Amino acid sequence: MCSAANYTTKNHYFGRNFDYEISYNEQVMITPRNYPLKFRKINDITTTHYAIIGISAGINEYPLYYDATNEKGLSMAGLNFAGYTKYHEYDSNKLNITPFEFIPYILSKYESVDDVKEALENINLVNINYSDKLPLSPLHWIISDSESSITVECLKDELKVYDNPLGILTNNPPFDLQMFNLNNYRRVSNKTPSNDFLKDYNLDVYSRGMGGMGIPGDLSSMSRFVKLAFTLTNSLSDDSEESSVNQFFHILASVEQQNGCTFIESPDKYEYTIYSSCVNTSCGIYYYRTYGNSQINAVNMHNENLDTDKLITYPLVNKEKFNFQN
Numbered sequence: 039m040c041s042a043a044n045y046t047t048k049n050h051y052f053g054r055n056f057d058y059e060i061s062y063n064e065q066v067m068i069t070p071r072n073y074p075l076k077f078r079k080i081n082d083i084t085t086t087h088y089a090i091i092g093i094s095a096g097i098n099e100y101p102l103y104y105d106a107t108n109e110k111g112l113s114m115a116g117l118n119f120a121g122y123t124k125y126h127e128y129d130s131n132k133l134n135i136t137p138f139e140f141i142p143y144i145l146s147k148y149e150s151v152d153d154v155k156e157a158l159e160n161i162n163l164v165n166i167n168y169s170d171k172l173p174l175s176p177l178h179w180i181i182s183d184s185e186s187s188i189t190v191e192c193l194k195d196e197l198k199v200y201d202n203p204l205g206i207l208t209n210n211p212p213f214d215l216q217m218f219n220l221n222n223y224r225r226v227s228n229k230t231p232s233n234d235f236l237k238d239y240n241l242d243v244y245s246r247g248m249g250g251m252g253i254p255g256d257l258s259s260m261s262r263f264v265k266l267a268f269t270l271t272n273s274l275s276d277d278s279e280e281s282s283v284n285q286f287f288h289i290l291a292s293v294e295q296q297n298g299c300t301f302i303e304s305p306d307k308y309e310y311t312i313y314s315s316c317v318n319t320s321c322g323i324y325y326y327r328t329y330g331n332s333q334i335n336a337v338n339m340h341n342e343n344l345d346t347d348k349l350i351t352y353p354l355v356n357k358e359k360f361n362f363q364n
């Protein structure tokens with residue numbers, strides 16, 4: 039399971055929890071402006087393009103991003119969408135992009151959600167595997183700029199593009215059903231609820247937080263969608279970078295998966311939050327925490343020479359470091 043969100047204070051922040059039972063040696067990867075981007079079915083981009091920062095699989099021959107942001111602040115994350123995704127055959131009337139090329143293609147070329155929406159009308163997500171060892175994954179995507187977000191789902195009959203007014207995404211079911219399910223929670227609130235149930239009986243307010251009763255606490259994707267919507271829409275922080283980034287990680291922590299709580303029968307493992315990320319999309323700073331390291335680490339794309347042509351990578355810090363005060 040995974041969860042992605044947007045948060046805006048003085049700056050705009052985009053990030054996700056990456057929940058899974060398998061790691062592909064994730065790393066922070068910067069694709070500089072002159073890195074030649076190769077594509078299977080369209081012309082390579084060999085001229086200068088937007089630089090990109092994100093997390094990719096630990097394969098240095100191609101930017102296999104899970105989530106990323108470009109230097110214009112456009113961001114994208116791929117989340118599992120098993121059972122619903124259906125990538126299509128080659129279509130000679132469209133631009134055929136493979137799903138693993140989708141993030142680098144969009145982020146190297148576009149700077150706003152509106153531009154992407156227009157481009158998507160001509161894109162076919164073609165079913166070509168990266169390799170025999172790394173076949174296609176069934177994903178759906180959230181694409182965001184500082185103003186708006188969309189969700190892209192490649193279904194049996196069409197490439198569906200939804201406006202995503204809350205700027206959040208988890209996994210199954212399709213996005214319109216996730217949004218519909220929110221109707222069931224119209225009563226929840228961050229305030230103490232009034233007693234509309236047994237008016238003649240003094241129902242006691244024995245605890246703070248009772249307005250949130252009914253918000254699901256389990257780790258299923260529909261429940262995380264509701265919990266994330268609740269936490270995000272009630273989130274408070276000041277405008278500073280420290281407070282905003284700190285609050286963003288607290289938002290993601292509300293849907294974090296602790297190791298041991300979600301058993302996957304095959305391959306006999308547990309799914310857990312391998313990393314959480316928060317990108318300041320205005321400044322190109324990629325903040326992240328890992329399951330093994332709860333400190334916030336950061337890589338600033340603008341501290342690198344972005345005019346080069348070689349991928350730049352940083353391994354994820356995954357070991358706890360205690361801050362002794364005596």
Ligand SMILES: C[C@H](CCC(=O)NCCS(=O)(=O)O)[C@H]1CC[C@H]2[C@@H]3[C@H](O)C[C@@H]4C[C@H](O)CC[C@]4(C)[C@H]3C[C@H](O)[C@]12C
Pocket residue numbers: 039040056057058062095102103104116117118119120137138167168172173174175176177209210
């Ligand atoms: C599994 C990941 C999504 C995490 C997620 O949503 N988990 C929830 C699982 S579930 O709903 O609860 O089943 C996805 C996100 C990005 C994917 C990776 C990227 O697409 C990059 C390459 C693409 C290759 O085709 C396959 C390997 C791969 C390295 C992918 C492996 C895997 O499918 C990843 C890592």
